[in-house]
Amino acid sequence: MPRREDLETILLIGSGPIVIGQACEFDYSGTQACRALRDEGYRVVLINSNPATIMTDPSSADETYLEPLTVESCRRVIEIERPQALLPTLGGQTALNLARDLALAGILDEMGVELIGANLEAIERAEDRERFQALMLEQEIGVPRGGFARTVEEAVNVVAITGYPVIVRPAYTLGGAGGGVATSEEEFLDLAAGGLRASPIGEILVEESVIGWKEFELEVMRDRADNCVVVCSIENLDPMGVHTGDSITVAPQQTLSDREYQTMRDTAFKVIRAVGVETGGSNIQFAVDPNTGRQLVIEMNPRVSRSSALASKATGFPIAKIAARLAVGYTLDEIPNDITGVTPASFEPSIDYVVAKLPRFDFVKFPGANRRLTTAMKSVGETMAIGRTFGEAIQKGLRGLETGADGAFDPAMAALADDALAERVETPSAERLFEVVEALRRGWPVDRLRVATGIDPWFLYQLERLAQAEAEASAGAPSGATAADAMRSLKVAGFSDSHLGRLWGRTEADVRALRESLTVERGFKVVDTCAGEFEARTPYFYSSYDPGNEARPLAGPKIMILGGGPNRIGQGIEFDYCCVQAALALRHAGHRVIMVNCNPETVSTDYDVSDRLYFEPLTIEDVEAIVAHEKPDGVLVQYGGQTPLKLAIPLHRGGVPIVGTAPDAIDRCEDRDRFSSLLASLEIPQARAGFARTAAEARSEASRIGYPVLLRPSYVLGGRGMIVIRDADELEHALEESLRISGAHPLLVDEFLENAVEYDVDAIGDGERVVIGGIMQHVEGAGIHSGDSTCWLPPRDADPDVLATLADYTRRIGLALPVRGLMNVQYAVRGRVVYALEVNPRASRTVPFVSKTVGVPLARLGALVMVGGRLDDLGLTEDPVPLAVAVKAPALPFAKFPGVDPILGPEMRSTGEVIGLAADPDEAFRKAMLGVGVDLREALAGDVLLCLAEEDREAGSRIAAALLKIGARVTATAATREALERRRVSVRAVEREVDPAGPVRRGDFSLVVSTARGREASEEDVAIRRAALWAGVPCLTAIEAADAAVAAVEAAAAGLEVRSLQRWEARARC
Amino acid sequence: MSPLCGDFFLPMSGVLRARLALEDGWTAIGRSVGAAGTTGGECVFNTCLSGYQEVLTDPSYAGQIVVMTYPLIGNYGIVEGDGESDGPQVAGYVMRECVRNPSNWQAGETLPDWLAEHGIVAVEGIDTRELTLHLRNQGALRGVVTTEALDAAEAVARARAVPPMQGRDLTGEVTVAVSRVEGRGELTVAACDFGLKQNIVRELADAGCRVVRLPATATADEVLDLRPDGLFCSNGPGDPAAAAAGIETLRRLSREAPDLPTFGICLGHQILAHAHGGTTYKLKFGHHGGNHPVQDLRTGRIDITSHNHGFAVREERVGGKRVVAGAPELEITHVNLYDGTVEGFRHVERPLFAVQYHPEAAPGPHDARHHFNAFVDAMRARRSVDA
């Protein structure tokens, strides 16, 4: 069937801020969909509140609304744009739920908007776990026994059938949020209550546990003519009970016989047909009993998912792009397979390699959080690796994670006593694979580990062989006649040079030299969707130590871009945005572009973004191999965050041409000593600073500098381990831990600039000129990580002289280094003194936010400058003016880590961000808050609880007064109340109870303001914040944020206007 | 010549090496799995991800050395009852890695043990992707796998001595010696066994048929003596044009029992074409896999199908209609969306139809199972007419 002619404008909903369970895979799917639909000649209207995405670059859609993802703003967008159709299946759970709400609110019918891809019926049949289960039973498809509950009482009744352990799964949630396993009544009551709250429709599925069964996923596509194909099968190494998003997974499935696999495939088709997903991709999860092969369906997602991004990268079959075209009427056979160009998309990819996906966790940032992996997802990112053997894939993947491992072997594990190890392997955790490998090294039988872990023996045997190979290797570096074979064998198994170096007491470089002398070098193979049956036109490569090499080096002037690797807190989608922008700009300017990255969720790893894609880990060994093969004219390391930046010096030493800001200039910013002398030479104030390697040094440095001080381990990202120390005995408390995190590196002791306002400046320089892209004023004071703070662009209330100074200092630094490309400087301003906190000689987290707000593609221009362009020639000579007022607000993952104190500090914890874009700062602020799910009007119209730190009570009294004026009921904890009363603001006293947080838990409040940090924070403070988190009550932890919130509600008009980026630009131009 | 592939899970020193050599001089050394010795055949690649056991036991692979493109073969061992015949049928087997520690609740023997036990000469540690690209570009080539200490030149010479597939009738090597009845049901199917896959018998039996397997040399009279409700022409190895006996039998049956419901699969489909005056030709490297899209020209519906054939039926257009070249009464019903080749035809006025691919799957998707129902319906329809 051909393209639908009755459609003209199609509305696409994005997935909003990056949160755990919903990361940049939906930027990938959304971006593909935008491109596919526009190529088909449709007008695409996009709404997404996430400014860091590639899909919200003004060039992606015809009208781009950076607006909160609420029914209200969608209604306005629909009224303005009048789309004929809404495609809800490419923006994750967020888009699907929002589309459902729009339909139920009657807005779609009223405006004549058709849901394409999946209609309301299909969405509800799949997402409403009760209807889904009923449907499965009706189709005689096996599902775990269980029942549904809308109250805790109902839930308890179901347990009577299932018994313990029991699984709770909320409806319409994502990443298993609010779900879990209960092994006892009391655990269950808590879990059930939480699950009911988590589900937007207040419904949970309570079901029989099949923990320990094998878990599989099938990625299925269906078209209007009812043709169905399985794009990819995925097998989880971690059995049922660990969320697929937290599991190590492999593709294709390994342990099902063809007969079993075909049965699963038949069931998958039965499911997608019964649910009635008309067109597009769906993800279906299965549990398989390892003892009988019995198959149960766990769930189906009637949309593209994290796994479909993985499946696309694992096979080369672009699910989202094809789903978009199916949604507008095409059938699979009408769509060509881009990779072969000659065959149609109506087929099932065959692959001739092994794919491993590994989750990336950031538990270290959430002390107190339970690290056990369960049915609720906790990972913040993932990496994928491709190899010709399982060992190669898994070990590549583990190095790609950048968690310090250079393979499947963690030397630290050797220290574990046997019984400690035995205990550890039984608990699913981020480290379990290393523990299992260690156990195998110790010769523990596979069967013992199967029982302890539930991991299928197939994986254990494969890992056991790695352990054996390592044992043999430890005998010493290969020599003699069989040296080459022996070396090749180890490389085929995926052992890294650094790991082998460790075994042989040599450096990584020595091993590389030895390897090359034995001519054991890697070749590159093509990902072609067809296992070589047809010629591939798409240049998508992975490395292997098999003899064949299919990558003839690219001809012509070529630039290699190093991506950012797996998402982690502090380094995420923003950097992928920059890498993709660079690729597009450079290609446009006539360069050939080679992309290297290992994050399957990203747009940068979409094979048609660059001229050539190498899907490889971003370690020096892997990158050097590609460089040696391609010999690029330049390597771009400043756009992927710290990951590639760390490689700048080693690559440079290896004689690799680094484009843009010189490696030495980079080092001048990264190296603390050189950095402070740079600032000194430029007469730019900086916080007093010192180093300490021992506790004694720390004490003396601290007293020399004067309290409060800021402790920070050096060479860490996202403010890892940074804490504010107010006095000597606070120092004592913190020292040990801080010195430990710092490890070999010195501990940095900085003067903590109190009551300072923080600014972020993004700029671009070409050596002759520095143009300020944007100056952002943080809402929260210095001391809260720039990544976690809310900020204004342009600054809301800054002294013009200060702004002038910020610009002046930034120019000085930019010219002195000199910066060729992008730079970011962070400042703390006290009174009129402007202190420089740090300089990032690279693209920063805020580049996409700034670019969109000022309407200048900074990342693109930066890339052109890096390859020799001049700003004058690029027409960027003036500091751009923002098109509107923008507010950036963070999305914080605390809800996923119960037990953690959700207070902001110098260590970054947010996973994503939203933007609020408006004509005035207050409206912008309210929009940003809406974007992270807080309706300030509601929150401030209700009951507000104040529980303030000493130093905040002055400001607090003003805020309380203002709150009362706008009709809020204000309650305060004892000390705070006293302070307010003293200032003649009378508020209610919080009812004293055994549990001070009781009222908060009960949901008595619509907003909590709790600001006591550090040692000043009493148990009560922490309890109240945790309670707010538990009860889903918005909680502001910085007084400045409360201030801004009140102002926003006082000022702004009731309704919120929406306007597309394109219209903001048009408006600015005239 | 490509170097030895490293093999990581056992030291290469002290293991028996095996050499693969092709007629055009391409050769590689890996490690011997299975039996020692030398074996020759036509080298083809198969792109199935799972189903190695069904592939190994498919009689249509007689005379061929099968290269698996998926790098891990043997993951779930040998499963009782998943065989398509009594044992392996391939001439030789080539893998990237042969898995020694399978895992599956049904797993019996390991693949390497099973290969050894059945005397199959096989090799692992070969860069099967590089080899596959070579076969894709050069076309299927004659080759040998040998554990003898032959040098490259000697091995290549042996490969050139392997008889070419064209002109080879291999049905005699894989058919039943004497006729045999399998399954029971009220419909009797006379099955010309040119190398019949077990799952075809299962499908027919499940659909209520009593299947009489007849030797490839069975005559039309022997078929008719069974007073069958339907005639089935099976899959099988070799060059269809050379299957003289089968072609003759079917030619006579089409004359003497024109309205006998007839269904052919794979070689059976090709032989039926010949019996009606059609012709076949050799494909460059054939179709061997489980992911080929086949479209029914009448409905537009696409099935993802299981394939295993090196020859194809030639087509021509008569008055704009796609028919079997030389047999205008056979209209093309199915085509392969990969390369447009003929995948099925039907007789314009008789209850006769055939497909090139494998509706019985094993290995591969079940999408095309419906053909068996169609065959059974045709037989029932005929009965009600007679009655």
Ligand SMILES: Nc1ncnc2c1ncn2[C@@H]1O[C@H](COP(=O)(O)OP(=O)(O)O)[C@@H](O)[C@H]1O
């Ligand atoms: N009945 C069950 N027994 C054991 N584990 C389960 C059960 N149901 C789900 N799980 C586990 O919980 C995880 C998340 O469940 P799922 O319904 O897929 O949540 P989500 O919708 O977030 O993907 C699954 O990946 C699986 O590992």
Ligand SMILES: Nc1ncnc2c1ncn2[C@@H]1O[C@H](COP(=O)(O)OP(=O)(O)O)[C@@H](O)[C@H]1O
């Ligand atoms: N001397 C200081 N005084 C007050 N706050 C500081 C100081 N140094 C850093 N900070 C705070 O810590 C946060 C993180 O510090 P920064 O050097 O930017 O680490 P990162 O490299 O992780 O961005 C900053 O955003 C700022 O809020």
Ligand SMILES: [Mg+2]
């Ligand atoms: Mg799931």
Ligand SMILES: [Mg+2]
């Ligand atoms: Mg910073």
